[in-house]
Structures are given as structure tokens and as C-alpha cells.
Amino acid sequence: MIQAVKVEDICQGLFVVELENAKGRLRVNHPGRIHTEKQISQIRANGIKVVWVDFNQSDLKNYIPSINQFNTKLLKTTSFEVELKRAESIVTQSKDLLSKTIDNLYQGKNIDVRPVAELSDNIVCSILSNPDAIQCVSAIRNKDTYLLEHSLNVAFLLVNFGRYLGFNKHILKQLAIGGLLHDVGKTQIDDDILHKPGRLTDEEFEHIKQHQTLSEPIIASIPGLSEMSRQVSLLHHEKLNGSGYPKGLTGDEISLVGRMSAIVDIYDALTAVRCYKEPLSPAAAFKILRSMTPHQLDGDLLDKFIWNIGVYPVGSLVELSDGRAGIVWESNESSLLQPIIKCFYSMRYKRYIEVDVVNLAKHKELVIERGLSLNAENIDPTPYR
Structure with missing residues (x-):
């Protein structure tokens, strides 16, 4: 896997395949690992902004990504x-x-x-x-x-x-x-x-x-x-x-x-x-x-x-506004307060009920009243996972 690393974050052991400055990407005549601090200083002194690294060939023991290398645009690729x-x-x-x-x-x-x-x-x-x-x-x-x-x-x-x-x-x-x-x-x-x-x-x-x-x-x-x-x-x-x-x-x-x-x-x-x-x-x-x-x-x-x-993590227990309790079954990345809930228990009648999977994003009349601890009210969610 070849990925860009900010020049501030490079370290010994990374396998460099390309460099990038303000004008664009530059080919490296002899791709290879960074072995010394002197090499790192030379790269930084030459106006390089980004180093393209082959992580498959890198020794990662010294590499710690910085807090600025974040990308929060995520997609679930499997159902x-x-x-x-x-x-x-x-x-x-x-x-x-x-x-x-x-x-x-x-x-x-x-x-x-x-x-x-x-x-x-x-x-x-x-x-x-x-x-x-x-x-x-x-x-x-x-x-x-x-x-x-x-x-x-x-x-x-x-x-x-x-x-x-x-x-x-x-x-x-x-x-x-x-x-x-x-x-x-x-x-x-x-x-x-x-x-x-x-x-x-x-x-x-x-x-x-x-x-x-x-x-x-x-x-x-x-x-x-x-x-x-x-x-x-x-x-x-x-x-x-x-x-x-x-x-x-x-x-x-x-x-x-x-x-x-x-x-x-x-x-x-x-x-x-x-x-x-x-x-x-x-x-x-x-x-x-x-x-x-x-x-x-x-x-x-x-x-x-x-x-x-998520405010209500997947696998946790919650109570809905209609008195039903259930497991947070799937998250909703567009709305943390509207996950999919697998309901199986009535808090009002203190008994297990027929399972109903509720997508809160499609049932606006329902909201999560509160989160429950996993041992709350002696509810056992294990058979419903």
C-alpha cells in the first residue's frame, strides 16, 4: 500500500517511492528506506511537503502518525x-x-x-x-x-x-x-x-x-x-x-x-x-x-x-419512548441519535416481547429515552444478539 505521509511525520524505516513539493510529485531514482536522521533533514530542507511511502516495504517500528493525519469520511463496504x-x-x-x-x-x-x-x-x-x-x-x-x-x-x-x-x-x-x-x-x-x-x-x-x-x-x-x-x-x-x-x-x-x-x-x-x-x-x-x-x-x-x-454505541442497551428496550443493532452515521434498534423487551410490562427491528431514522415518532447498563432491570440480551 502506497500512501502519502506529511513531511513532519517521516521517520527512519519508511520506504520512500516518491516525493512531492508545491509544484507536484517527483520521481525518486532509487526508492528505498530512510536510514538516518540526516536523510530526513535533507528531505525537509528541500521544500518537500509530502513523502509517498510504500508501507508494505517499510519498517514501522518508529512510525507514529500525527494527530493531523485524519480522514473522517468513512463508508461501510459490507452489509x-x-x-x-x-x-x-x-x-x-x-x-x-x-x-x-x-x-x-x-x-x-x-x-x-x-x-x-x-x-x-x-x-x-x-x-x-x-x-x-x-x-x-x-x-x-x-x-x-x-x-x-x-x-x-x-x-x-x-x-x-x-x-x-x-x-x-x-x-x-x-x-x-x-x-x-x-x-x-x-x-x-x-x-x-x-x-x-x-x-x-x-x-x-x-x-x-x-x-x-x-x-x-x-x-x-x-x-x-x-x-x-x-x-x-x-x-x-x-x-x-x-x-x-x-x-x-x-x-x-x-x-x-x-x-x-x-x-x-x-x-x-x-x-x-x-x-x-x-x-x-x-x-x-x-x-x-x-x-x-x-x-x-x-x-x-x-x-x-x-x-x-456513537452516543449510543452498537451493542449497547437502550429504552425507547414507547417503553420498549433493545440492542443498538446498527449505527446511523448521518445521525448519531437515530440508530437501528433491535427491540425485544417491554420496560412497562417487564417481559420479553416479539423481536422488532426499528430504524429510528424512519420512525420519527420514536426517540431513545435513555441508555441502559448491560445488567439493567435483569434484562438478558444474549439470545437476541
Whole structure:
């Protein structure tokens, strides 16, 4: 894949095929990788505005896209129904692979990144085709497999977020790999504390925080892991004001990928069912995330994240103005407040009803009254997904 990269964002490892200045594109006599900072300085000094890069031949370990390289014009290329079947298969494969990876870590074995990378390719392809499908399937959560499902969902959310921000497939793949492996250090944490069904003591919380420090040698030992994937793992608990961990980084010390990962990690943790808490609705999670800006989280990036997954994310539960409850089945990119809802429950009569798929864009008389947490009112949406 050949794609334009702004000259400010070029780095060592990128395979350059063409240059572009104010007058147009220029052929390169000997296409190849950038090897030194001197080459980068020469390119910038010669009035080059854009560098055309072959990402298939590039070494991406040093490449981090800038926050200005966004393209939010997106199209779903596959129908929801078709993509849903592939998404179900990918989620099953993902759980199997991650389960094996976690077991290997418990046994002190090293991580082989190759199957993780192959799975990440499939995740990216599915989300680029229709992100609603994998988001709907992955909304089914089990409190007893939190670490596994949290890792999956962070990967899915990061790829979808990166898609919204206009990142290419190669970058999205690195985000997926990073998301899948971002919490590997938790395999080194005491299980009794990790799964404690009550409030942690200060001492126990400090022990939990050690998972970030424990992740570093595991991540460092994985050959072929890109810098971007490493940053997902090592920066997702850092905060802009320095209150995060493990290094207490501040402001620009935290990369775009680190800022994205922090938002995604917190959102998924808040909306997941845990052994010690019920899940929050997306709206409640957004409120908490908003309270963390601008001191801890990047406010502009949070706005983009909310626009990306929607005010009522696919897979979440909502109540309509006529008293019916259902799953947000498909998003409506032209109107975030009018998604397609799969209704299956009556809030008024407290019973399950005949399934009815309602497109709110075509039923103006109906509106979403409120979002529901996944365990609200003892409603079980699992059979209706």
C-alpha cells in the first residue's frame, strides 16, 4: 500500500517511492528506506511537503502518525448481516488465541507475535468492512473472563478509533496487536487481588499498578513488535498531568497512541461487568471520561472517540419512548441519535416481547429515552444478539 505521509511525520524505516513539493510529485531514482536522521533533514530542507511511502516495504517500528493525519469520511463496504458472521468467527478465534497466550505467560513461556499479527489482520479487515458487526458481537461480556475480553475489546475499539482517524491498514494492525497484548503484565499479578470481589486496599491497588512495570520485560522480549504496539501497552495508564503510571509522563511526553489507549482502556473498563461491580451505561462512562479532561485525558481526542462509537454505541442497551428496550443493532452515521434498534423487551410490562427491528431514522415518532447498563432491570440480551 502506497500512501502519502506529511513531511513532519517521516521517520527512519519508511520506504520512500516518491516525493512531492508545491509544484507536484517527483520521481525518486532509487526508492528505498530512510536510514538516518540526516536523510530526513535533507528531505525537509528541500521544500518537500509530502513523502509517498510504500508501507508494505517499510519498517514501522518508529512510525507514529500525527494527530493531523485524519480522514473522517468513512463508508461501510459490507452489509451488517454479512459481516456479522465473520465477526462471530473472529471473536471466537481471538478468545482462543488470547486464552492460549495468557496460559503460556502463566507458564513462563515467551509470546509468539506471528499468530497475534495474523489475527490482527482479520480484525482490521472486519472493522474496515463494517465496524458495527464486531462491536455488536464483542458486547457480550462475562465477569469471569474479564482480562481476556478486556484485551479483545481494547483491540477492537482502538482499531475502530484509528479507522475513524484515517489511519491506514498497517497502522491499524499495530494498534490491534498492541490492544491484544496491552495487559500482559496482569498475568504476573496475584489472582486473589486481581479478581477480588470488593474494594481494594491502598496496598492492593499499588500491587495492581505493578502490572505496568511487569509488562515492560514481557513486551521487550517479543521480537518483531513495533514501537506503536509497545506504546499501547506501556502508555495506557499515563495521564496528561503526570498523575498516571508507571512513569508519570506529562503532556507531549505521551504520544497520540498513548492518549488513544488511555481513553479506550478506561471506557471499556467502565462499561464491562466485573466481579466487584456492575457495568456502567456508555452515557455514564462518557460522563466520567469527560470529567477527566483536560487534566488527565485529551479532550479533543475524547470528542472524536465519542463521535466514533456513537452516543449510543452498537451493542449497547437502550429504552425507547414507547417503553420498549433493545440492542443498538446498527449505527446511523448521518445521525448519531437515530440508530437501528433491535427491540425485544417491554420496560412497562417487564417481559420479553416479539423481536422488532426499528430504524429510528424512519420512525420519527420514536426517540431513545435513555441508555441502559448491560445488567439493567435483569434484562438478558444474549439470545437476541
